Amino acid sequence: MRRLWLEQAFLPEGWASGVALDIDGSGRIAGLAANAPLADRETVPGCVLPGLPNLHSHGFQRAMSALAQRRRAAAEDFWSWRGVMYRTALALPPDDIAAVTAMAFMEMLERGFTAVAEFHYLHNDSAGAPYADPAELATRVIEAAAQTGIGLTLLPVLYSAAGPNRPPEPGQRRFITDLDGFLRLHAATAERLRALPGAVLGAAPHSLRAARAADVAALSGLLPEGPLHIHAAEQTGEVAEVEAALGARPVEFLLREAGVDARWCLIHATHMTAEETAGLARAGAVAGLCPITEADLGDGIFNGNAFIDAGGRFGVGTDSNVAIEAPAELRQLEWSQRLRDRRRLVLADSARDGGSTGAALYRAALAGGAQALAQPIGAIALGCRADLVSLRRAGTDLAALSAETRLDHYIFAGGARLVDHVYVAGRCLVREGRHDARAAIESRFAAALRRLEDAL
Known part of the structure; x- marks a missing residue:
């Protein structure tokens, strides 16, 4: 069981603070509580959205x-x-x-x-x-x-x-x-x-x-x-x-x-x-x-x-x-x-x-x-897969804006440069905006792109 603590999270009913998630072995949310203590959980900082x-x-x-x-x-x-x-x-x-x-x-x-x-x-x-x-x-x-x-x-x-x-x-x-x-x-x-x-x-x-x-x-x-x-x-x-x-x-x-x-x-x-x-x-x-x-x-x-x-x-x-x-x-x-x-x-x-x-x-x-x-995704809710996107608050407009304005800023102003950490099935894949395997993937892609441009 993986245990996360989300500083701010966009739940089906709206924004909530201090959201504790328990994630089972399949990557689904098995436990959820708002206004929960941090205790010994892994912190996911910023404003967290369903992926x-x-x-x-x-x-x-x-x-x-x-x-x-x-x-x-x-x-x-x-x-x-x-x-x-x-x-x-x-x-x-x-x-x-x-x-x-x-x-x-x-x-x-x-x-x-x-x-x-x-x-x-x-x-x-x-x-x-x-x-x-x-x-x-x-x-x-x-x-x-x-x-x-x-x-x-x-x-x-x-x-x-x-x-x-x-x-x-x-x-x-x-x-x-x-x-x-x-x-x-x-x-x-x-x-x-x-x-x-x-x-x-x-x-x-x-x-x-x-x-x-x-x-x-x-x-x-x-x-x-x-x-x-x-x-x-x-x-x-x-x-x-x-x-x-x-x-x-x-x-x-x-x-x-x-x-x-x-x-x-x-x-x-x-x-x-x-x-x-x-x-x-x-x-x-x-x-x-x-x-x-x-x-x-x-x-x-x-x-x-x-x-x-x-x-x-x-x-x-x-x-x-x-x-x-x-x-x-x-x-x-x-x-x-x-x-x-x-x-x-x-x-x-x-x-x-x-x-x-x-x-x-x-x-x-x-x-x-x-x-x-046809996947169990699209919400931070019990039974859904823990697919999460955290947006940086520190040093951005999100640190000052009210909760009801956060998604307006993300979509119309801040954009993807705000993306900080990304989880799929409770597993962190992107940290501070960079995928863990970026170097290897980028290198293979660059070689393929050079070959393609030569071929075309």
Whole structure:
């Protein structure tokens, strides 16, 4: 039993002082008391938050964050960015995939995330041939999670086509598998994942562009357990292509044909009608928002206020990992709503936490992220895993600000530079903002990045 004492902690009911935690052998909170004496407990200083779940990541894309910022055509968009992504995917050998993914996972931990849903669609070798072990590259993701200590929900991806009724393109050859091959891959991944305590296995049909509609509709029945994630309505071109092929817009089709419910997380869902927005909220699914990547790719702005007003649930993710920072994703989400509506404090909850916008965003992303990852996380509460992020108070604005303003400062002003110590399952991985294994992970990543830039 590990015994911690949190100076200040954000509990489900609000901020509390002197919170004593007892953490069992599985890393879950077995005892909790506020206003408790320090006694012989290990002190976690500062303001302690539940770690934020990252509900959408493509770890290998961390390698291209700078390499996709050069203008090569008169007009650059998502589709031209995708060409750089294809070349990156084809150029990375298995060891470098592990190195790049570990770098992304480590940075997530240093910047406020404690668990990640890895949307993993690199399956084949660079020639497009399956590995002898179908889970060869999934195992590299598992290795990266083990090395960094981040909580992992692994989502092998079904990716079969270039678009509705269109065969795969050469640049997609590392991704491609049919439904039978995907089910074998999923089973092999399940075996490998047993070695990682607390890990969860789900599945992800890539999108209605890249997976057969009939396969998407059948997947929840074929895999009755675990979360299901899918890209949906990210780009207007995607919406038009799917509607022309299937006679329905992507979210409309999924709600009607795929049995979307609380197991599902629809990534982006940027371009929805009012009817789709209300329908997705009623279904109890999570909208997986990646505001920094969506801004980087020029995707558009999610209709967050309408979705939340309809009772919708959301979480945030880092997607392409172009800039990894938990509070910045929430900040960008709120700012996008302000830019669209030309008003302020759009997603605040005036009835709770003193009307704090930061607290409203953080609470919602905790709950939506925990649901999307299907893990016992998202709160400092009995039975939850002890995933904790402490923010420095000494020498920062947090030393002077009232409790109800702390999350506003973290999200809108202080940012991830405030992150001090980070625990996953009660184990301290980040101390004074630096991951314990940073030197080794950074060295492997730098070597992989040099090789990649030479190859591109």
